[in-house]
Amino acid sequence: MGCVISKKSERTPRYEEPSVLAATTPFTAREVEALYVLFKKLSNSIIADGLIHKEEFQLALFRNRNRRNLFADRIFDLFDMRRNGVIEFGGFVRSLGIFHPDAPIEDKIAFPFRLYDLRNTGYIELTELKEMVLALLHESDLVLAQDIVETIVDKAFREANTKDDGRINPEEWKDFVLKNPSLIRNMTLPYLKDLTMAFPSFIVSSEYEDPEV
Template sequence: MGCFQSKTNKDTPGYEEPIILAAETPFTVSEVEALYQLFKKLSSSIIDDGLIHKEEFQFALFRNRNKRNLFADRVFDLFDVKRNGVIEFGEFVRSLGVFHPDAPVEDKISFAFRLYDLRQTGFIEREEVST
């Protein structure tokens, strides 16, 4: 794990040890370490504070677009498990886990459902689908 265990990493908001995240997600420890490198890059693209803000998330997905995107907003909101307006490293890894080929199908279905359940009512209403 080498330099991954540095004091700087542990001071990162929401930092969690790769071995713990690997145990709780479909990722291996080395994949979690690689995700940390991606996380660091994304979380410093606009505001260098060790957190991914909505603007940074949008920028990562749509580099050449200036307008907001409902899909990206919804995905960001699902990644922001703590509902504090930013994505921490642990949230990032756990949320990306749903896209891993070895993630349970039930988790993928749940994520897709929550993506379209805009009002969080437990139902996908006609208006939400058209939006």
């Protein structure tokens, strides 16, 4: 059966109206409502409080609430926009909006920079880049020897760090990505283009009507 959303539906803590989120993201109000169905499912998978905890996030990514990974931890931290240890609905929608095909390229470039900036210093250092690359490889099917990984990372770091000061700043990162656009290929999820078509089980009963409909 599909999921029906109405104005009378029980709302999660700090719920933000679809029209508000649609005004600040690439999603339409009806798509925001579809995301709300997904959010409620994730946020009640372990703790029924309408907030996504790290264990629930791990469960959604790995089907295992106890599996820890630096990559997943960093993604969770970036989705946790209020820095209060949970993902709220507004942060969930705004973060997913960065992966929308119509999201600004600047946002898609900035997100992985923040991902790699493990110490939150405003720079990416060589050790941080290596840690994240190893974490990403751990979650993929690609197996590379440690020395090969270090050679690849060292080369990329030298190319990006044009000031040769041992750290990559946001401008250097932007220039590096623009020269190597494949680095942000995974920052675009095509199915976010039309959520109501991607997830046909969502039947949206809404007071919001999109202008183009």
